Structures are given as C-alpha cells and as structure tokens.
Amino acid sequence: MGGTRALTPVLAKLSKRPLYVLSIWAGEFGRPVLKEEGFHFQPIATDITIEKAREIFEKERPDLLFSATSWNSNVEQQFRNVAYEWHIASIVVFDYWSNPTLRWKDAIYALGEMPDSVCVMDEAYKQVMIQDGFSPLMLVVTGQPHLERLWENRQPLRSVAKPQKILFLSQPKEILQIKDNQHPLTMIINAMNAYAKDRTCLLTIKFHPKENEEELNQILANAPRNQNLKIRIAGRLATLPKLVKEHDVVLGYRSMGLFEVKAMGCPTLALDGCVIEGSLAKALENFGIPIVSMNDIANLENIWRNVPDAIRHNPYAGATAKILSLMEKKLSSQSMLNGEKIYLKPFSQEDISEEYISWFNDPIVCRDNSHGDPNNPYNEEKAQAYWQSIKNNDTAHVFTIRWKENNKHIGNAALSSIDWVNKTGMCTIIIGDKNSWGRGVGTEVYELLLEFGFNTLDLQRITSAQTTRNTAMNKICEHVGMKSQGLSSKKLDKDGQALDIVGYAITKEEYEAVAKIARLTNV
Numbered sequence: 001m002g003g004t005r006a007l008t009p010v011l012a013k014l015s016k017r018p019l020y021v022l023s024i025w026a027g028e029f030g031r032p033v034l035k036e037e038g039f040h041f042q043p044i045a046t047d048i049t050i051e052k053a054r055e056i057f058e059k060e061r062p063d064l065l066f067s068a069t070s071w072n073s074n075v076e077q078q079f080r081n082v083a084y085e086w087h088i089a090s091i092v093v094f095d096y097w098s099n100p101t102l103r104w105k106d107a108i109y110a111l112g113e114m115p116d117s118v119c120v121m122d123e124a125y126k127q128v129m130i131q132d133g134f135s136p137l138m139l140v141v142t143g144q145p146h147l148e149r150l151w152e153n154r155q156p157l158r159s160v161a162k163p164q165k166i167l168f169l170s171q172p173k174e175i176l177q178i179k180d181n182q183h184p185l186t187m188i189i190n191a192m193n194a195y196a197k198d199r200t201c202l203l204t205i206k207f208h209p210k211e212n213e214e215e216l217n218q219i220l221a222n223a224p225r226n227q228n229l230k231i232r233i234a235g236r237l238a239t240l241p242k243l244v245k246e247h248d249v250v251l252g253y254r255s256m257g258l259f260e261v262k263a264m265g266c267p268t269l270a271l272d273g274c275v276i277e278g279s280l281a282k283a284l285e286n287f288g289i290p291i292v293s294m295n296d297i298a299n300l301e302n303i304w305r306n307v308p309d310a311i312r313h314n315p316y317a318g319a320t321a322k323i324l325s326l327m328e329k330k331l332s333s334q335s336m337l338n339g340e341k342i343y344l345k346p347f348s349q350e351d352i353s354e355e356y357i358s359w360f361n362d363p364i365v366c367r368d369n370s371h372g373d374p375n376n377p378y379n380e381e382k383a384q385a386y387w388q389s390i391k392n393n394d395t396a397h398v399f400t401i402r403w404k405e406n407n408k409h410i411g412n413a414a415l416s417s418i419d420w421v422n423k424t425g426m427c428t429i430i431i432g433d434k435n436s437w438g439r440g441v442g443t444e445v446y447e448l449l450l451e452f453g454f455n456t457l458d459l460q461r462i463t464s465a466q467t468t469r470n471t472a473m474n475k476i477c478e479h480v481g482m483k484s485q486g487l488s489s490k491k492l493d494k495d496g497q498a499l500d501i502v503g504y505a506i507t508k509e510e511y512e513a514v515a516k517i518a519r520l521t522n523v
Contacts, residue, residue, distance in 0.1 A: 003068030003076075004030035005256075006095035008037050009145035009320045010066070014327075015039075023060050027075050029209055030068075046073045050108075053078040057086060064330050065090040069103035071175055072210060077106040080116055084109055089330040090116040093323065095144060096256055097121065097280035098175055100129045114138055117330070117392050119323050121147070121316075124279035140326060140392045143319030147259060147283075151314040155265030157288070160248040163267075163304050165202045166192065167234075167243055169252035172211050176253055177275035184253060185216055187273045189223045189231070191297035196229035199301075206234040206243060206257075249304050251297075254280060262287050267307040271297075286315050318420030322394040325418065325457060329397060337399065337452055339444040344399035344413060347390070351400050351409060352383045359411070359432025368470040368499070369430065370492065394418070397452070401431065401445055410436040413445045415453050415462070423460040425453050429473075442476045450480060454508045461507050467492055467499040477504040481514040 004026070014020050024041040026034050034041050044056075056079075065083040067076040069092060076092075083090040085108075094100065104111060111133040118134070119142040120126045126139045168188050176184055185205070192203050205220075207213055220231065234243055240260060244250065250261040253274045262268040270276070270284050270291045281291060288310040292303055329346070337344040357378055359365050366372025390396050396416040400409050411431035418425040427449045431441055446464075453459045464482060466473040478484075482504035491498040506514075 003070060003093070003095045004033040005146040006093045006144055007066065007068050008033065008039070009149050010093070010323050010327075011039060012037070013320060013324055020331075023062065025056065025075075025079075027070075027073055029073075044075055046075060048075050048078050050078050050081055053082045054085075057082045057088075062088060064088065064327060066093075066327065067091075068093050068095055071099050071102045072172075074106045077104060081106070081108045084115050091323070091327055091330060092116045092118045093142075093145070094118050094120050094125075094129075095146065097125055097277045097283070098254060100134065101132050102175075111135070117326060119326070121283070122279050124282065125277065128277060128279065137388060138392065140322075140394060142322040142326070142394060143316035145316075145320045145323065146256075148314060148316035148319040150259055150263040151287075151310070151316060154263040154310065157262075157267065157307070157309050158265045160267060160304065163248040163300055164200070165204070165247040165249075166300075167204045167206065167247040167250045167261075168192075169206050169208075169250065169255045169257040169261075170211060170216070171208050171253055171255055176273075178273065182273075183219055184273060185219050186223060187294055188251065188271070188297075189220075189225075191271075191294045192229055193224065193226040194295075194298035195300050196226045197298070198228075200228045200230070202230045202232065204232050204234050204243065204247060206238070206240070207236075208255075209236075249300065258284070258289055259287055262289050262310070267304045269303065269307070283315070286311050321420040321423070321458070325394040325397075325420070326392065328456060329394070337448040339404075339448050341404060341439070342410075342441055342444055343402055343404055344445065344448055345402060347387075347398040347400050347412060349384075349387050352380070352387065353409075356409065356432070357383055359430060362432070364434065365430065365432050367494075368467040368473070368492070371430075394420070397457075401429075401441065403436070408433070410441070411445075413449060415449050415457070418457070418459070423458065425457070425459050425462050427453075427462060427464045442473065443479055446476055446480045450506065450511055454511050459508065461505060462511075463503060463505045465501050465503050467494075468502050469499065474502065474504075480506070481510060482506045483510075 014022055024039055025044045026041040027044055027046045065079055065088055067079060070076055080090050112135050114135060116138060118139050120139050121144045123141050126141055129139055130136050170185060173184055178184060207216060240257060244261055244264050244266045249267045251269050251271060252258045253271050254276055258268050258270055268289045270289050271294055272291050273294050276291060284291060288308045290307060296303060332346055360371040360378035363372045371378060390398050395418040396414055398414040401411040401413055402409055410433035413429045415425045415427060427446055429442060429445055431437060450462060453462050464477050485503035485505050488501040488503050490501050492501060
C-alpha cells in the first residue's frame, strides 16, 4: 500500500497531461489507495505468472512501465520481467528503507545488470543499495513523492494532557530485522505492561494487511497481561485517520504509517526493537519522529512531551517533478522537438562519433566555452562517461541538433542544471559543424528548449550564460525574450584570459507574454 501511495502524486500529474494515456493495474493492497484517490484501474491478482504479464503487455502495448515494489507479491516484478524481454523502459519508485534485494527476488535478470531506473529516497540509501549489488548507473536519487506530499499537507503537532490511549502500528516480522528472538508484537506488549504498572491505559493494535492474524491472535492470547492494560484489535476497515483521532500517541517500528501519523499532527514514536538504517533514522529525525528504546516506553508519559516537530524545509521537495522529468526523458527517447529547419532528438550513446568528439577539441568551436583545452583533450572515454552521467539524470535533458533535410548531426543542446524545488533550468548549446553557423540554428534551438522547458517540464525560470564577446549568442538570448541579468561574478578562463560572463533569464510568465505577442502579430 505504501508503494502505491508513492506513485499516486506522480499519477495525479500524469493524468492531467493530454499526451499520456494511463493504464493502471492494481493488486489487492493497492486498490483501496487508488480508489480513495479517484483513479480508474483494472484489478489483478497478488501473484501472477510471466505468461499472464505477457498477455497484459500484448493487450496494452505500453511505451513505459511505471511501478512500485513489493516484498511478498510478484506482480510488479513479472511486469518488469516482460518489460526487460520487450526492451520497454521501466521506472521503479523504491518507496521505503527496507529489503531492497527481496523486492527483486523474482527478477529474470541480475541486480547488477538490471534495466530498471530506480528512484531512491536519498543518497545514503542509494549507497546501501549499491552495497547490496544494485548498479549505481540505474539508481536515481529523487526523493519520495508520498513523503513530499505528506510534508506539504502536515498539520500542527497537537498537545495531549496524558497519553492513555496508545495506537500501535504492527508490521510483518518478515520485513523487520528484529534485534532478538522475540516477536515484535510480544515486545510491544511487554513494554506497555511496564507502562501500565501504575496507570490504566488502552493499547489498540492495527495489524498490517499482510500479517498472519491467526498467529498474532495466538500471541495475544498467550501474552502476560497487566490488569491495568486493555488491549483491543482495530477492525480491518478502520482507517488510519480515524484511529489517530481516537488516540493520544502512536507507536511503531519502521512503518511508513509513522510518517503519515506525524503529518496528521499526532505525537509519534519509532521503537528501536528492530534495525533502523541510518538514512531512515535521519528521515525520521527530519519528520520529528524520535527513536526510543523499548525499555523507555515505561516512561512514556514524559517522553511524549519531548516529541520534536519536523525541520523547517521539506527534504523531499521536488520528488514528483524529478520522477516526471525522468519519465519524460524515457518517453521522449525516440521522439523529437521539431523546428522549422532543424529538430532536436534526445542524445544517445549512438551519437558519439569521431566527428562529435572532434567538436570539443576544435579551438574555434570552443572559443567561448570550457572545452578545447589542448592539454586535456576530449576523447571517447570522456564522451562515454558523459553519456553515463546524463542517461538517468533527471536534472539534464540533452539533445542532438539535426537538419531536417538530411538528418545531419550538427551540434548538441541541453536544458540542464534543473532545480526541481525552485523549478529553474539553464539552456546551453554547441554547434560543432561550422558550415551550419549563421543560418539561424541557435535561435530555433533556444525557442524549442524554452517551449520544452516551460510547457513540458513546467519550469518557472530558464537562464543562459554567454561570454560578453560572444555577440551572436547574446543576440539569440535577447531575440527569444531573455533579459540580461548583468555580469556574472564568474569568469571563463580561456587561453590565459579571464572572460566576462553575462547572464540571461526569462520567466514562464514573460515567455507566455512574448508568445502571445507573437501570435497577435501573426493574426
């Protein structure tokens, strides 16, 4: 369910883009979330054969697979297996800090050779996944869309006079790295017995949908019970918001529910009865969720008073936009931005040629950029490294520039340095074919980049930077509506000279005003 919630902010944005057609298939645990969010979907079993997945792909003919991850369901992985067989792009949102290899246990490909682009919550957990055998080239740090949305909608932390009603969010023992041999449910009951030693209180247990209730009920029946402690089981249909309103404090181990509860303004504590990854501990800290010892629960009445609030800035801001950008990059890998005389096609590994490499060693072509250093020549190895750096990079969209008349590759252009929090980006261009200079290519390229940046990526401000002596590029920036921001504090060191840099910028509002004037002029 948490995995599905990680997808829904992205799906909500996609559903508003007319160019995309969403076909959503949902298993048992994802359906309530999708129904709650108003999405139409087709139901599918929790476990399926690869033949069933192939049948669905044959019916849908997808251009891209977008999925979350599950640890005891194979449906998402069977879909990814077919995407692998059919060479279809796959983007996976890894939603939480637990069991990464377990979520790919049914893969027909090795982790180190996986074709999926995996969106990871933070850099620290990316390193954990690399240590577990995942390829760093396929891991993209985007943040987590559900946590981004929770942060944006969080409520003020409410005060409680005395914690008498405690809600415990249970989790399957299979996904918890328990520190001793005790069952996680037994540990919380023992801790609450200590708390109820000299006070009456209610412990409500909300079972996880994937837990074995028969086993848990047996544990409850055999557990020692303090006469001051009343235990009840929340009904399967009881929603988390309703339960949170009825309780003073919420406890759990490493559940996504802890973040959801804190966003509702309820005091929330994570228990140290299981192993908590360092990056998860930091995420809990950022949300204002302290990790407390099981032994300290006996002092719960004092602990809850010191529950901190979250940090001020959203650590996951931009997560949804980053994933949308990555999807756009995958979907546009065979598409183009069409101009009048030229078109822009996404840069690929096949575009690396001897001629392409030669542009970056040409002193005339590189007169006003950082390339063209004879002491540090550009080569095949550097070109391949550049390709690997941008392949799954959500902050850069790189295109080849080609003539429509003959498809000749004459240069490259990029919308890069994208900041998804502030929604800004930068236009850059290199025209390596000197025979194409002076033919209006630069202006057409910048017009296409601005249209793509503002209308497709929904950026709010786009910049460019040129040396003051590069009069041709300065005129192009002004022609497309960019305004000079004055000289930059940075300078370009070139052939022993420190060249002044002038910055240009245009906002989406300014761009739309220029476009409106252009339309009126053409009426």
